[in-house]
Amino acid sequence: MKRSEINKIMLEAKHFLKEKQFCLPPWSNWTPADWQANKAKAVEIIDHHLGWDITDFGLGDFKQKGLFLFTLRNGKFNTGKKPYAEKIMIVEENQETPLHCHRSKMEDIINRGGGNLVIDLYNSAEGDEIDKASRVTFKTDGVERTVEAGGRVVLTPGESICLEQGMYHRFYGEAGKGTVLVGEVSMVNDDNSDNYFYKGIGRFPVIDEDEQPLHLLVTDYDKLL
Numbered sequence: 001m002k003r004s005e006i007n008k009i010m011l012e013a014k015h016f017l018k019e020k021q022f023c024l025p026p027w028s029n030w031t032p033a034d035w036q037a038n039k040a041k042a043v044e045i046i047d048h049h050l051g052w053d054i055t056d057f058g059l060g061d062f063k064q065k066g067l068f069l070f071t072l073r074n075g076k077f078n079t080g081k082k083p084y085a086e087k088i089m090i091v092e093e094n095q096e097t098p099l100h101c102h103r104s105k106m107e108d109i110i111n112r113g114g115g116n117l118v119i120d121l122y123n124s125a126e127g128d129e130i131d132k133a134s135r136v137t138f139k140t141d142g143v144e145r146t147v148e149a150g151g152r153v154v155l156t157p158g159e160s161i162c163l164e165q166g167m168y169h170r171f172y173g174e175a176g177k178g179t180v181l182v183g184e185v186s187m188v189n190d191d192n193s194d195n196y197f198y199k200g201i202g203r204f205p206v207i208d209e210d211e212q213p214l215h216l217l218v219t220d221y222d223k224l225l
Contacts, residue, residue: 001054001055001056001060001062001205001206001207001208002207002208002210002211003207003208003209003210003211003212003213004210004211005062006054006205006207006213006214006217007211007213007214009054009062009068010052010054010214010215011214013068013070013090016090016179016181017088017090017181020112020113020114020181022088022112022181024070024072024088025072027042027045027051028051028052028070028215029215030215030216031214031215032212032213032216032224035216035224035225036225039225046221046225047076048071048073048074048075048076049071049074049191049218049221050071050072050073050074050218051070051071051215051216051217051218052070052215052216052217052218053068053069053070053071053087053191053217053218053219054066054067054068054069054205054217055067055069055203055204055205056205057097057098057197057201057202057203057205058201058202058204058205058206059201062095063092063095064094064095064096065095065096065097065098066095067089067090067091067095067097068089068090068091069087069088069089070087070088070089071085071086071087071189071218072086072087072088073085073086074086074188074189075188076188076190077104077188077190082188083187083188084185084186084187084188085105085184085185085186085187085188085189086183086184086185086186087183087184087186087189088112088181088182088183088184089181089182089183089184090179090180090181090182091117091171091172091173091179091180091182092173092179092180093115093172093173093174093175093176093177093178093179094172094173094175095172095173096170096171096172097170097171097172098170098197098198098199098201099120099122099130099168099169099170099197099198099199100168100169100170100195100196100197100198100201101124101165101166101167101168101169101196102163102165102166102194102195102196103165103166103194103196104165104187104188104190104194105165105186105187105188105189105190105194106162106163106164106165106186106187107162107163107184107185107186107187108160108161108162108163108183108184108185108186109155109160109161109163109171109182109183109184110155110159110160110182110183110184110185111155111156111157111158111159111160111180111181111182111183112157112180112181112182112183113157113158113180113181114157114177114178114179114180114181115173115174115177115178115179115180116154116155116156116157116173116174116177116180117154117155117171117172117173117174117180117182118152118153118154118155118171118172118173118174119152119153119154119155119161119169119170119171120150120151120152120153120169120170120171121136121138121147121149121150121151121153121167121168121169122136122149122150122167122168122169123136123149123166123167123168124166124167124168128196128198130149130168130198131149132149132150133149134149135147135148135149135151136148136149136151136167138153138161138162138163138164138167139161139162140153140155140159140160140161140162141159141160154174160183168198191203191204204219207219
């Protein structure tokens with residue numbers, strides 16, 4: 001992805017979040033210079049990878065296969081007292097987050113408003129394969145449901161789904177319903193080691209630095225701070 005594209009997505013995200021009355025923490029507006037001035041006081045943000053996260057999964061087409069995320073809080077595996085994480089995400093119509101699962105993390109995915117979020121589900125099989133035969137049992141807002149392998153679940157605003165470890169899922173905004181504001185509440189999140197994409201897709205983008213960053217991505221911390 002070009003840095004100019006990432007900067008544009010950040011500006012569009014700010015507008016959408018303001019429209020939905022969802023406020024990010026004050027440090028979300030820090031410039032790279034602000035980060036340099038405050039990095040000694042922001043160790044938790046840096047170490048726990050809180051903040052801006054925009055990805056095309058290395059596929060080069062953000063509108064088709066991409067995701068905007070902002071990690072608001074997060075613990076670390078086997079470190080500290082915080083056992084939970086929270087993210088806010090923006091999912092456009094037909095914008096797909098590819099099929100993947102987590103081995104350590106259980107998560108609730110919540111439609112916070114806007115359009116409808118569509119989720120396709122599979123159980124996992126041996127060797128990180130998908131199980132194309134078994135039915136998938138899950139809960140939406142505490143109510144147990146079951147779908148066939150690859151079954152489609154539609155979350156309207158206010159609805160949520162609990163995704164257990166090893167449950168393969170892909171999601172996208174339903175066509176004609178508008179952009180979706182999506183929340184995630186989960187166990188500790190580690191995007192470097194606990195994302196298992198079915199087709200070996202990368203989690204983070206390769207960035208072409210065609211202009212200066214508006215705000216730092218979580219992947220910028222190690223390189224620039």
